Amino acid sequence: MNAAVILDRRRVLAGGGALIVSFSLSDAFAQDQSPPPAAPAPSPPGSLKGAPFLDSWIRIDADGSITVFTGKVELGQGFKTAFQQIAAEELDVPFQSLKVITADTRRTANEGYTSGSHSMQDSGTAIQNAAAQVRELLVAEAARRLDLPADNFRTGNGAVISPNGQRLGYGDLVAADMLHVQAQAKSKLKDPSTFKVMGQPVPRVDIPAKVTGGAAYVQDMRLPGMVHARVVRPPSYGAQLADCDTSAVEKLPGVVKVVRDGNFLAVVAKKEFQAIRAMNALTAVAKWRETPSLPKQDDLLHVLTSLPSQDSTIFQQSNPSAVGQKTIEATYTRPYQAHGSIGPSCAVAQSVNDAMTVWTHTQGVYPDRQGIAQMLRVPPASVRCIHVEGSGCYGHNGADDAAADAALIARELPGLPVRVQWTREQEHAWEPFGPAMVTKLKASLDGNGAISDWNFEVWSNTHSMRPGGAGSMLAAQHMAQPFAVPAPKPLPLPEGGGDRNAIPIYKFPNAHVVHHFIPAMPVRISAMRALGAYHNVFSIESFMDELAVAAGADPVEFRLKHLGDSRGRDVINRAAQGFGWRKGQKAPTDRGYGFAFARYKNLAAYCAIATEVEVNRETGRPRLVRAVAAVDSGQVVNPDGLINQIEGAIVQSMSWTLYENVTFDDTRITSIDWQTYPILRFNAVPDSIEVHIINRPGQPFLGSGETGQGPAAASIANAIANATGKRLRNLPLTRKRIKDAIDA
């Protein structure tokens, strides 16, 4: 007999929150028994709001095995391990006894995208509370069976233990629909001081396979009978396929099919290298009509500020009694930048009896399903999207497009699993880039060297063109009956998109922040790690240093002078202390010290970074010598995972900040590989990176995956300014720009 509580998505979805399960939690949740009758019921925390049934998150089988479900995906951030720690902690079971299932439209809750540093606060919080409530249900059930009050029961090692020591295994206790109940608003969470698994640097569950050649990625999937596809993308945005005689390609060895649907062109072969050969042959015979449509790459400041924009004041603070005496202004720019995943996008799709299954490294299986279903003109229920890890994406790369490619091709070959692998050049040319941005800042200092007024304007596209609709996917855009690219929308505050972190965390008597949202997107763009926060924090934190210099103040002291947030102050002090920051210190010759701070989105993790940079005055070449960071992400689940994220953020942001720039002529993207889009290599890796965690036991999880991007950029820029006496405001801060500034 299998007494497992099987999650039935259809039933759960049909319930949609309206289904009332009459299950009394009177013992476990006494504090919630009598809500004021007029007030709306408080909703449960995290993603339990949208998926309130406990069995959407946790399943216990009769044999006691436990499965945890998350609608988020593992992208290399270590969530799978962190979620497993959280569940193990609150369920009181050994870490190894759990299994975590990540996003799959047939099995997991719809948690939208894995983005915005939301996973810990949304899914982690849901799992923590669901686990705590499941544990309470199990205790209540044990108490009921033994006809004893639940108060003196405890749990441990997968069992409820009665006051007289009798053990009742979770598997024996769970029955039928016991966990198919809606979560309560409040949970009896464990006291953080008793944590055994949470807060520990538990080794990541995915690493052993990754370092021994296990199948770890969608690229590693090999289904029986699988065929290999390659897409031939247009040479430029909007190019039309004028002529394409596919007859010779169809006769090439191994070729199974050439798929053409309007401007969508692909070839399928039995073996992978046959598909590559056929792709090359197909590329040679495809004749495209191209239209020059790209803006001037070397004049993005003018391009962006000249495009029509929708302007809104997003923050206004006024105190006429504060009067400025000294005013400075500065303009900062960021180019288009690439996610640049090391593994180009890949997907596997199979159509069986009109049901399409897509294995994809998307960040959002449900939105992807919606987009693919719309593209195929079928109901969403006939499409299943299963997340399988890919190479790190850092936002919206080619993953969703590859998934759509695979589905469109697989539809033409019913029954056959089709693996689509993008080329390096396709990933570089077609991924939706991180948008270019412009910021203009102006501020005044009063007689005491404090900022009396602050003006900040940002020009930007949206920062998300992710699917939902088919029109976000290249295959759907290129079909004979194409789907239009959806109208871009600014992402709403408080999180924001182009205006993410545009509102200063510092307190100024007068402040005015304007967001110039630019609907026109001359270059394909979407979400890239930290969205607008990367450039806005780079701008704000560079400008804070410019103001500190103008005020003759120490940069750390100057920040603290304007910051009320005590957790922010703690993070700044910790980083400064760890670095050995001293007021009035001078770096050795040709070296500079920099500092920067932000709280991501002004609501997620806090991060401060101090850096030491060396600049070769002959060549202009900068080198990050060392970085010391401090981070507060609330209750820490896996300190080593958090450190790994911050270390990575510093190194990746350094690469964006010093080297990276998508290039194009008037028609085509010209940065199409690692030669034309150089990124950081080992010769630029710093001597050391130190990360200090300020743990906040019992406090909510604060997303930390993106918090380092902006501070790292500004800290490095400030260190370069400190080393050279020259302020660089246009990203990337290349060797040549530094050299030119030194020589100017």
Add this chain to the structure above:
Amino acid sequence: MMTLKVNGHDHQIDADPDTPLLYVLRNDLELNAAKFGCGLGQCGSCTVIVDGKAVLSCVTPLLLLEGKQVTTLEGLGSIEAPAPIQRAFMEEQAAQCGYCIAGMMMRAQALLQKNPKPTDEQIRAELEPHLCRCGTHMRILRAVHRAIRLMDTADAASAGNRSAQ
């Protein structure tokens, strides 16, 4: 048909001689570790060891491998019995997405086979052809240093065992 020696075993391969080794390893032999990253020899994800040297398998055609010994990450150890370099990467948690890591490990392994005590500078110089996008570089370097120590211990242990026999 040609014979390809991979991880100590002979395999009969039915592929065109100009097929890059990477596709033979991944598809014909179903080995996962060597990864497709660029197909251009620019990123190092596909690195394997051929006769003791780190080689970019995405730009190395099959025909150059007749009679040579190919070693992939799978040939060094397994999840149950990891080689020192694999243990070192696990112990340092030296991965984020991990996609580039197998290639890094093979380059490092080739270096340590040739020079068991490289300096930090030599390790950095050796890894120069390799890209990591997650920014795991500090951990990768620490893992290689740890592998040096583990290999040293392993050598000492096996030398001890030999002398005991």
